[in-house]
Amino acid sequence: MFNINLLCIIFLWGDYMIRGNLEGIKKAFINELEALLDIEIDKNIIISKEVLNVISRISWELKREIAIYVNRRGRIIDVAVGDSATVSLEEIYEKRKEGGLSGIRCIHTHPSGRGDLSAVDITALVSLKFDMMIAVGVDEGKPIDFSIGLISVIDGRLSKRADVLGPYDVNMIETFDVLKLIKELEDKLEDRIFVLEENKKERVILVAAGNDDLYTIEESLEELKELAETAGAEVVYKVFQKKNRIDPATYIGSGKAKEISLIRQSLMADAVIFDDQLSPAQIRNLEEILGCKVIDRTALILDIFAQRAKSKEGKLQVELAQLKYRLPRLTGFGAMLSRTGGGIGTRGPGEKKLEIDKRHIMRRINDLEKELEAVRNTRQVQRERRISNEIPVVSIVGYTNAGKSTLRNKLCEIAGVDKEKVLEANMLFATLDTTTRLINLPNGKEVLVSDTVGFIRKLPHELVEAFKSTLEEIVYSDLILHVVDASNKNAEAQIKVVNSVLNEIGAASKKTILVLNKIDVAPVENVELLRSKFNDNDIVEISALEGVNLDLLLDVIQQNVYKNMIKAKLLIPYSQTKLVSYLHGNNCVEKEEYTQDGIIVYINTTLDVFGKVKDFVIE
Known part of the structure; x- marks a missing residue:
């Protein structure tokens, strides 16, 4: 054998x-x-x-x-x-x-x-x-x-x-x-022209051990299967093991690892993917036993992000997260170390090569952090400009594949100033790059809608850190739309995952609307359960794909971002007509009359705008 x-x-x-x-x-x-x-x-x-x-x-x-x-x-x-x-x-x-x-x-x-x-x-x-x-x-x-x-x-x-x-x-x-x-x-092979399968999918085996409070092992493996297929792999076998204690050396125990090794050989699998983050020692030990590439959940998610990132900022963020993940694992990849650019962990030249790789990665991390700091500063300037223009910001967040991109596209389609769409697809992490678009609310006022990267269970800490400049958009927004796939049987667990990430980035106290999406296909009992479990939240039930209740959602957004509105009657002298233009620019003029003494303007506006014209109030 x-x-x-x-x-x-x-x-x-x-x-x-x-x-x-x-x-x-x-x-x-x-x-x-x-x-x-x-x-x-x-x-x-x-x-x-x-x-x-x-x-x-x-x-x-x-x-x-x-x-x-x-x-x-x-x-x-x-x-x-x-x-x-x-x-x-x-x-x-x-x-x-x-x-x-x-x-x-x-x-x-x-x-x-x-x-x-x-x-x-x-x-x-x-x-x-x-x-x-x-x-x-x-x-x-x-x-x-x-x-x-x-x-x-x-x-x-x-x-x-x-x-x-x-x-x-x-x-x-x-x-x-x-x-x-x-x-x-x-x-029998001679004079044959073969078309090599350049895009042949890697054959992988999935492994999960233990379980958390949110998902069963079977559900966890199913999500891992979706992640693997999103990354371009073909899942040929799934292994789960119920363990109260994770083995510190091999995660699953050496006996189970040897069993998986034989399964891998019989199925000719190229890699084994684990539904958890592994330590460098665990990766090294498992690769020695399994005889193939070992990938943990974090590396898999990072790989998907690397495929999906399109903008310069997104690519920088993903690269930074990958390098921070790989740095402590340079000595942990065993004979597979070549995939990180390192040498085999032997004494002599190999050890020197490893140190060179570490220094190179550290330098690259420092360079990326400086570039992303510049991006963060640019975002801050843009944010301050939006604040000075009195335009509220609404952030769309949610579990990956909950329908955020579809909702953003539909809102732009029915009320947007800019109709440009982003990719929407039934896959995990279809879009990574944050986009912000201006839409008109029913009262004629404007609001900026910003979609963000999707969250997922066991989201790598390296990604949260690297995407901090992007996720800060949520922290500084005026309202959060938490989009939930109401048709998913794990919707409750997914809500808890998103809330956990919001808490981690400091946005847990923000006003949040729970948007139950996909109600056109969601079982009634699912929706009723979510409504009863989260009845302390403002809840709106929609179908972004079918356009159901989007007008209601716009009304709810309007009520929340423009809830402290002030009505007033102003008399503005003709020498101050710039103020009239300012009020029109903020979409707060309901009526105006031209008189001998000046322009009478009826406004319905926010406290910030009112503060600039309160000296001209006559009612």
Whole structure:
């Protein structure tokens, strides 16, 4: 049985290496295995009996599997030691054309079984594209029988299936013409033009352990599935484990991790995604056991944000969040460290490379923070200008995919000065970049509507920090529209998540209207439950998509942002006509009359505007 795993211990030998689980192995056995790397065998045979006898004897003594890699020139280029059930493999390729075989054959022992190829052996053969996979049964230190696995060619290309030959008596192992078998296989591939799947989706397994007060494990995994698919992955399996205590080393426990490792191999998954934020040590340990890329919930959300960010500000914010997340994890990515630009965590040059990467990231973080501080200052100037113009600001917030962008577009469509729309789609985090648009209320007055990034359960702290300049728009707004997907069975939990984030950014005390969206498709019991649970809030039920009750929503906005209105009658002399223009500019003039003494103006306005003209009040 094969476990496509990461390297555990590496012993260099010239240009090659002995690798795997070498703990507790006598030096004499290591020396014998190292000596194999100097042997050249007949390139036309699978393996010589001499070499096979050596690995069979050592495998039996150690009760561990041993695998050797042989190239088409008959050179043994790698030797690996595993345990009684597994041996670790990594991708090794000769220089071959893409879409073809690797140019390497793999021979491995079964120290306590027959030489049959297991399902996992076949998975390793197919996924690593070996020329062939050979399993050798060992008994009492001697090779007994063997089987050969060759990848099946279907419609002119390598498939995910295999043809198995054998098992055969071990005395036949030098009778097979290896190069002839490989040539017959590759002849079926010749003169074929393949269209490579450049946008092939990563196959992933999802893992959740424990649960919180808001979601069950099943619901949590379903949301993680939506996130994974939003990021462009294909979910092939889901694993959940009810644990009262999270394992500090592997999050799920080493036994469960090994079980997932076998599942991953059989399904040929590319990565495993965990529904929580993992520590650097947990990532490193899991990658060693699972033998693939390990992604936690935070990294997944950051990846989605990186795909969605379009504006310069959004890209800066996402990059800053990613760097702050990666910095403490540089040493935690194990052999997969290449995806962060770091080196393998060994002593010597690798350690220096790691320090260089850390300093580079720190410098980049400082540069990004300075750029975002400039953005924050610009936003502050814009905010002060809006305040001086007496235009109230309404912020739209809510859980991701609650319908915020649809509501913003509909409001602009029916009452907006600017009809430009933002992307609306049934997906998580469809839009990230905040936009602010002017709309007219029923009383003719104007209000600025600003939509914000969607919130989600376990929203990474790095994102909240990085998006502070954007989220500050909520803090300084006059009214918050909290949009809720009333059709979602977890709507109550989602409301609590959003309220938690609002509290974190200091906006919990702001006047908030609970907008129950999607009532055209929401079950009646859902709406009634939310209405009873949150009856201390002002609640408006709408369907942004169908345009239901949007006029009522505009009325509620008007009542809240212009609730302290002052009516007055002014007499403004002709020498002060600029004040009349000012009042018209603030949409507060109800009627005006021209008299001999000046202009009589009837206004209905806010306290701020009234303060500038109160000296001219006659009623």
